Amino acid sequence: MAEFTNARGYPIGAMSKHTGVNIETIRYYERIGIMPKPDRTAGGNRQYNHDQLKRLSFIKRSREIGFSIEEIRALLEMVDRRDFTCGEVHSMTVNHLAAVKEKILALHRLEDALEAMAAECSRGDVPDCPILDTLFEVSETG
Amino acid sequence: MAEFTNARGYPIGAMSKHTGVNIETIRYYERIGIMPKPDRTAGGNRQYNHDQLKRLSFIKRSREIGFSIEEIRALLEMVDRRDFTCGEVHSMTVNHLAAVKEKILALHRLEDALEAMAAECSRGDVPDCPILDTLFEVSETG
DNA sequence: GATACGATCTGTAGCAACTACAGAAGCAAG
DNA sequence: CTTGCTTCTGTAGTTGCTACAGATCGTATC
Structure with missing residues (x-):
């Protein structure tokens, strides 16, 4: 020390x-x-x-x-100017929390999709794979 | 079309x-x-x-x-050479799935931390905030 | 004081995976 | 043939760092 x-x-x-x-x-x-x-x-x-x-x-x-970094910059500027209120900081935190929750949801959807793909797979030595088939499809929505 | x-x-x-x-x-x-x-x-x-x-x-x-991109490159190279097996593709998918699960866990820990911080906050007009206090602490472990 | 050696200096380039221009040229319709 | 959208190339910007190169600083030891 x-x-x-x-x-x-x-x-x-x-x-x-x-x-x-x-x-x-x-x-x-x-x-x-x-x-x-x-x-x-x-x-x-x-x-x-x-x-x-x-x-x-x-x-x-x-x-x-x-x-x-930009959020931190905003936080530090408030601190430096000494004009922040607890409410402002709270709302930035809550906004950020919402973004984190969104990300978690998106990743859960990904997880499900990956699990579904993996489950359909024979995992064998065969030169053919439902995972690739899924990925190679051309969508008809365009 | x-x-x-x-x-x-x-x-x-x-x-x-x-x-x-x-x-x-x-x-x-x-x-x-x-x-x-x-x-x-x-x-x-x-x-x-x-x-x-x-x-x-x-x-x-x-x-x-x-x-x-690098994973996709590897996948496409196998496809282009026509020497992939379903097992290889499956294992790439499962690896990736594990990484996604890790990310979800990390985000959940973040979520908990943010929720704890937000909960301690009075959210008022006061120019003082337990969130900032938490963030400003200098750790004593260094 | 000389020397050795790690810490630090500046400046620039690289990473992932795009995105955003500028300024010129292609192309299809009227 | 002009209008106007699309596309072209090449380069630089984005986020949040990280990794050099080559030089200098600072301190401990002789």
Whole structure:
């Protein structure tokens, strides 16, 4: 823990280790403007402070929760301007939840289709397969 | 349906309409080698035949089922060489099914996390939010 | 102070799987 | 022959990173 109480700040490698975010990705976040430009040493290496560590941690968790970079950008802008309300954040979360539920449904439909296809298959050495037959059909709806 | 019985073949727009695959995407498929280079008119426009329509339809369905381009390429190569067996195709399908099931599980975990976060939220006009608090925590495990 | 060695630097290119132009040319109908 | 839609090529953009190359920084050891 000693390295994280260093008054000189955290080098990028420490940030990476502590949050699990890849070094290249941290620089990428800076480039796209969701992480601030940190202080630099005399030699030009990045030196982060504790607030920046918290911010990076926020981004990591938000990504894990499945928020897009643009959603995270919106969230962080509200935080930075200090003009968010709990209601706004809640509604973003609920919207996102709805999208996740949609994805789950779509994947369940896929699962069913794949299972149906696999079930029809003899799985043998025969050079013929109902799976391919299904996929090769030309629809008549066009 | 008359345009699809045209002896001169189908222009790219007809292929697109019939399969639902975007024109740009059809050209992209040609570029990456999963669609063949079709005949051309005297003026240079693409002219597809019915086999090519079936092939594009196969690609479309396979993408909808969630196969990656590389998986589709492998499938098509087996078909082109005529050396596939039903067992091979079945095992690709089952592998893919397992990946889909994994994704569903991961999304369910996400759903739970989002629901827990949303449930703790007052949703009010207050400039403070347990969702953000959760996301802003710096983990102590690093 | 010299040296070695890992950490970090910038800048660019690559990944998947498309999508979106620009600017020119084809093609069919009137 | 003009109008107007379709198609052409080639390139760049999208999302969210990741992977280099080649140079410099920073620190520990001698």
